[in-house]
Amino acid sequence: DNTNILAALEIKNPFDKSKYDLTFDFKEFSSISTEISNTFPKIFGSYIPTSLQSIGKFKLNGSFRYSNEKIVSDFELYNNNGKVYSNLIISEFENIDNASYSGIFSGNNIDLSNFITLPFLGKSNFEFTIDGKGFVPQFLNSKLEGEVNSINVNGYEYQNIDVFGNVSDKVFNGKINVNDQNINLDFTGLIDYSDELIDFDFSTNIVNANLGKINLAVDDNLLSGKINTKLRGNSISTLIGDISFKDFVYGSKDDKYFFDELVAQTRINNDIRFYNLNSPDALSGIIIGELDFFELPKLLENYFLLRYNNFDPTDKLFLTDLSFNLNLKPKIASVLNSNITIDENTFIRGDFNLDGAYELIFSTPYFKTKDLTLKNIDLKINDNSVNASFAELQSKLINGTKIKVSSEFNDNKTDFYVNFDSASGNNKINFNHTLDKNERSVFSFLDISFDYNNNKWVLLESLTKDNNVLILSNDYQELKSTKIRSKDQIIEFKYLNNKDEFDFNSIFQNVQFSSIIPKPKNILYEGIVNGNISLSKRSEVYSSNSEILLKNFSSNGQILGDGLLEIKNSDSKDKYNIEFSIINQKLKTFNVSGFFKISDNDYPLALNVETNKFLISPFSAIGENVLQNFKGYFDSSFTVTGSFYKPNFKGHIKANNSSFDVPYLGVRYSFPENPSFTLDKMSIYMDNF
Numbered sequence: 001d002n003t004n005i006l007a008a009l010e011i012k013n014p015f016d017k018s019k020y021d022l023t024f025d026f027k028e029f030s031s032i033s034t035e036i037s038n039t040f041p042k043i044f045g046s047y048i049p050t051s052l053q054s055i056g057k058f059k060l061n062g063s064f065r066y067s068n069e070k071i072v073s074d075f076e077l078y079n080n081n082g083k084v085y086s087n088l089i090i091s092e093f094e095n096i097d098n099a100s101y102s103g104i105f106s107g108n109n110i111d112l113s114n115f116i117t118l119p120f121l122g123k124s125n126f127e128f129t130i131d132g133k134g135f136v137p138q139f140l141n142s143k144l145e146g147e148v149n150s151i152n153v154n155g156y157e158y159q160n161i162d163v164f165g166n167v168s169d170k171v172f173n174g175k176i177n178v179n180d181q182n183i184n185l186d187f188t189g190l191i192d193y194s195d196e197l198i199d200f201d202f203s204t205n206i207v208n209a210n211l212g213k214i215n216l217a218v219d220d221n222l223l224s225g226k227i228n229t230k231l232r233g234n235s236i237s238t239l240i241g242d243i244s245f246k247d248f249v250y251g252s253k254d255d256k257y258f259f260d261e262l263v264a265q266t267r268i269n270n271d272i273r274f275y276n277l278n279s280p281d282a283l284s285g286i287i288i289g290e291l292d293f294f295e296l297p298k299l300l301e302n303y304f305l306l307r308y309n310n311f312d313p314t315d316k317l318f319l320t321d322l323s324f325n326l327n328l329k330p331k332i333a334s335v336l337n338s339n340i341t342i343d344e345n346t347f348i349r350g351d352f353n354l355d356g357a358y359e360l361i362f363s364t365p366y367f368k369t370k371d372l373t374l375k376n377i378d379l380k381i382n383d384n385s386v387n388a389s390f391a392e393l394q395s396k397l398i399n400g401t402k403i404k405v406s407s408e409f410n411d412n413k414t415d416f417y418v419n420f421d422s423a424s425g426n427n428k429i430n431f432n433h434t435l436d437k438n439e440r441s442v443f444s445f446l447d448i449s450f451d452y453n454n455n456k457w458v459l460l461e462s463l464t465k466d467n468n469v470l471i472l473s474n475d476y477q478e479l480k481s482t483k484i485r486s487k488d489q490i491i492e493f494k495y496l497n498n499k500d501e502f503d504f505n506s507i508f509q510n511v512q513f514s515s516i517i518p519k520p521k522n523i524l525y526e527g528i529v530n531g532n533i534s535l536s537k538r539s540e541v542y543s544s545n546s547e548i549l550l551k552n553f554s555s556n557g558q559i560l561g562d563g564l565l566e567i568k569n570s571d572s573k574d575k576y577n578i579e580f581s582i583i584n585q586k587l588k589t590f591n592v593s594g595f596f597k598i599s600d601n602d603y604p605l606a607l608n609v610e611t612n613k614f615l616i617s618p619f620s621a622i623g624e625n626v627l628q629n630f631k632g633y634f635d636s637s638f639t640v641t642g643s644f645y646k647p648n649f650k651g652h653i654k655a656n657n658s659s660f661d662v663p664y665l666g667v668r669y670s671f672p673e674n675p676s677f678t679l680d681k682m683s684i685y686m687d688n689f
Contacts (some may be wrong), residue, residue, distance in 0.1 A: 002057070003031040003039075022066040026075070030059040049135030049643045050097050055079055062086075073103075082109040082123075088130075098139040098142065102131040112151060124151030128163070141168045156214045158183070170194040189229075189552040197238070200231040206248075222256070224249045231266075240267050255338050257331045272321075282332045287321030289352075293336055296350075300381070303358045309412050310435040322352045340369040357383050370412070371396050384409065386416070393420065396518060398450055400427060422451040440473040445482065454485040455515040475499060489515060502537040502598060513550065516526035523619065527553035533567065535576065537598055542569045544576050553582060555618035561589060570595065578607075582614075609651070611636040616658060630669075632658030638679050649679040 006027040013019035033055045037044055044053040062075025071090040076083060088103035106127035126149065132142025148161035158180050164172015171195035178185045189202020189366035199503040204227045212220035225248020233239035245262040262279035275287040302318045305311040328346045351357075359382040367374045376391035390403040400420035407416045430447040445468040448459035460483040462468050469480040479495040489511045496503040507514075513527040531548035549590030561584030568577050575595040582590040594607035616630040638651020655677070659670035678685040 002035055005029050005031075017068055020068055024064045024066075026061050026063065028059070028061055030057075031502075044075060048096065051136050061137045073491070082107065082111075084108075084110060092133070096134045098134055100133040101142075104128070105130050106146075112148070125149040126151070131293075132167075134169075136170045138170075142166065144174070156182075158214075181216075183209040185209065197232050197234050200229050200241070219252070221250065221252055225259075238268070241265075250335055252338075255334070255591045257335055259331060277326070281329050283326050283328050285324065285326035287322075287324040287326070289320060289324075291322060291324055299352065300358075300360060303352060303356065303383070304381070305435065306356050307409060307414075308435040310437055310439055310664075312439070318628045319354050319356065320352050321354050323350060325349045332656075337369075339370040342366060359383075375641070386414075390420075397452065398427075400451075404476060424451045424454070424456055436471070438473070438476075440471050440476060443470040443472070445466065445470070448484070453515045453517075453519065453665050455512070457484045457486045459483070460485055462488075486515065491516070500539045502535070504533065504535045507532045508548065513553070524556055525554070526557075527551060527563065531565075533565075535567065535598075540571050542576055542597075543573060544569045558618040560584060560614065560615065584615075588612060594640075599643075602646070603645075605640065605642070605644060607640040609636060609638050609640060613656075616655070628663055629661045630658070631660070632656055648681045651679050653677040653679065 007029065008025040008027070010023040012021040033044075033053055037053060037680060044050050056079065058075045058077055058079040060075055062073070065074070069091060071093060073086050073088050073090065076085050085106045086103070088101045088105065090099050090101045093099040099409045104127065108125050110122055110126070110481075112124040112126060115503070126146065126348050128144050128146030130142050130144050132140075132144075134140035134142065137475070144167050145164050146162075148163060149156075150157050150159045151161065152158075158178060160179040162177040162179075163174065165172055165176075166655040171190065173190040174188075176187040178187070184207040186205045186207075187202060188204075190199070191202065192199035206224050206227065209216075209223045210220050211217035211223055226246045227248075229241075229244075231241035233241075233242060240650050242263070242265050244264070245259065248259050248262075259282050260280060262277070262282045264278075265276040267274045267276075272288060275291075277287070277431070278284050299318060299320070300582065302313070313639055326348050328342060328348060329344060330342050333340045333342045333346070343364050343366040346367075347362070349359075349361045351359045359380070360377040361381075362377065364377050365375065367377055374390045374392070374393040377388070378390075379388040380386070386405060386407040388405040390404075390405075391401065393400045393403050400422045403418070403420040405416065405418050406416050409415075413434045415432045415433045416430065420427050427450045428447060429445075429450065430445050431445045433444075434442050436442050445459055448457075450457055459468065462483075465480075467483075468479045469482075471478040471480075475498070477497045479493055481492060481494050483490060483492045485491075488509075490507075490509040491511060492505075494503065494505040494509040508529045508531055511529040513525050513529055516529070517525060528551040530550060530551070531546075533546045533548060534544055535546065536543045544567045546565070546567035548563075548565040550565070553560045553563045553653045561582040561662075563580065563582045565580045566578070569575075570577050575597045577593075577595050579591070579593040581588055581592070589612055591610045592607055594605065596605040596607075596665050611634045614634045614636070615634045616634060619630060633656055634653055635656055636651070636653040638649055638653065640647050640649055642648040653676070654674060655671060657670075658674075659668060661668045675686060
């Protein structure tokens with residue numbers, strides 16, 4: 001027996017129907033709805049609303065006052081860790097399921113979809129003033145006004161929601177104002193869930209929304225703007241209709257993108273989805289099928305690799321029936337990747353078929369990323385070949401014009417041919433690509449000739465098949481022994497990074513410093529580099545025996561001295577000890593010593609930097625036309641801690657007997673006080689300047 005009742009009963013005028021009054025005052029009423037239904041088969045639908053028949057186990061306390069004309073309820077009901085409070089006046093209760101009511105109705109940790117009948121609503125805390133009729137969906141027609149203090153939707157708990165509207169059988173028509181810390185919006189319109197397909201007809205003004213915080217995006221991107229929606233469907237995959245965005249802003253705290261308008265129409269014909277997109281500053285075109293821009297690179301990669309014998313996906317769910325033809329605008333490119341800049345006339349067209357055939361065509365007058373600029377791109381990739389042309393290429397490593405790329409697939413390999421012009425003539429990079437048995441990409445370099453820092457470098461051929469090979473996968477990177485030559489300069493590289501294994505080896509023979517180091521603005525460093533760098537790490541065990549000699553190191557023609565770099569493993573083999581010094585006429589003018597480690601994405605370090613009569617004059621060109629002819633020298637002592645990408649500086653730099661010209665004023669300044677610069681983290685403070 002799961003039913004317990006402790007109550008007081010009061011009856012007034014039991015024999016006068018017009019004055020009859022019955023009051024139940026429940027101190028405790030606990031039971032299970034199925035047990036009540038079994039004991040009183042007709043009680044649900046006659047005296048208790050049918051909607052409570054599935055309530056399950058519950059506990060109730062409060063009062064019910066029954067008269068001929070109305071029922072006054074004032075009770076608390078506990079169920080499934082939730083609580084409902086009701087203070088209602090109920091009338092016209094001949095059919096209790098279609099009775100009229102008014103009053104206050106609130107809940108704590110209650111599934112609101114049980115009352116508003118919208119399936120995406122979850123557990124919530126709310127308080128409503130209601131006036132209407134109907135306790136079951138087919139009779140429900142109620143005016144609702146109140147506040148939802150918190151509600152869980154899609155794994156996020158929204159707070160501070162005001163609701164005004166009418167609720168009928170699976171239909172909400174009204175206004176919702178959300179004033180949550182991560183989203184602020186006004187909603188006006190209708191959501192109709194009375195049919196198998198849901199109708200959405202509403203307008204929304206999003207003042208601000210953090211899409212990451214409310215689980216609608218991976219990153220904390222921000223969105224604001226006006227949205228008009230007319231859609232129908234019962235899931236994302238079945239939605240059809242129109243949606244328009246106006247005056248909306250998308251981005252992060254640092255980068256925001258303003259869009260005037262985007263209109264999207266979606267239809268389904270013969271089980272095939274069509275999208276028609278139109279925007280003057282985002283993108284325009286048509287999509288047939290399902291396209292996720294963020295997944296497009298991976299989709300293209302899978303189609304490309306499908307031709308190889310060793311490509312054996314556990315499933316081929318990536319195969320799709322998709323086509324699109326789009327004009328991409330600069331703003332949408334920046335949204336996809338903040339480092340990308342494109343021209344207004346950028347077009348991308350693609351066709352992907354279930355049989356593995358595909359074609360992708362991309363064209364734009366201008367494409368720029370952080371380290372790469374391309375002009376006049378025409379790119380065509382399909383299941384047989386790659387063909388591309390670029391009018392100009394600019395990068396940190398290679399610059400060129402009239403770039404041509406072509407490929408052909410034979411014997412389970414794709415041969416690539418890259419040709420381009422530079423200031424010193426024609427350049428070429430020929431290689432092939434395949435997959436090994438571990439499904440790793442294997443690039444074999446066959447013929448390379450390119451200009452870098454006014455030096456023509458060529459790949460040295462190897463009689464060993466394993467040399468001049470690059471192997472790549474998500475958790476494995478290896479460059480086999482690869483040598484390049486420019487006249488009498490020779491550089492050899494080897495590299496391995498495989499989870500717990502790390503090897504880096506490079507050998508320099510008679511290499512001009514200026515031919516391998518990117519040139520800083522206004523400064524030309526010179527010197528002859530000989531030696532090797534050899535770094536190895538197995539789990540947390542470090543080993544190294546590296547030595548680089550930099551002969552006649554100079555800056556803008558002024559000799560700084562001879563440099564020596566040494567990297568050895570520590571005695572405990574838990575880090576690399578490093579020392580770099582410059583000696584000028586037997587005086588050690590510059591010295592760096594300390595240690596560094598190798599982590600996944602950075603290099604922890606602790607270094608001591610000392611300078612002694614280190615000349616300032618070789619760096620006069622830094623001042624350009626503003627400050628010139630530096631004289632004097634630096635005496636310094638500071639530390640560098642933290643990591644390579646996030647360093648912290650601590651110490652001082654002292655300028656002795658320093659002076660410089662200011663051509664604009666026609667004067668020369670000198671500092672007899674020998675000013676000192678204090679370094680603290682990433683700041684520089686000037687003393688006695």
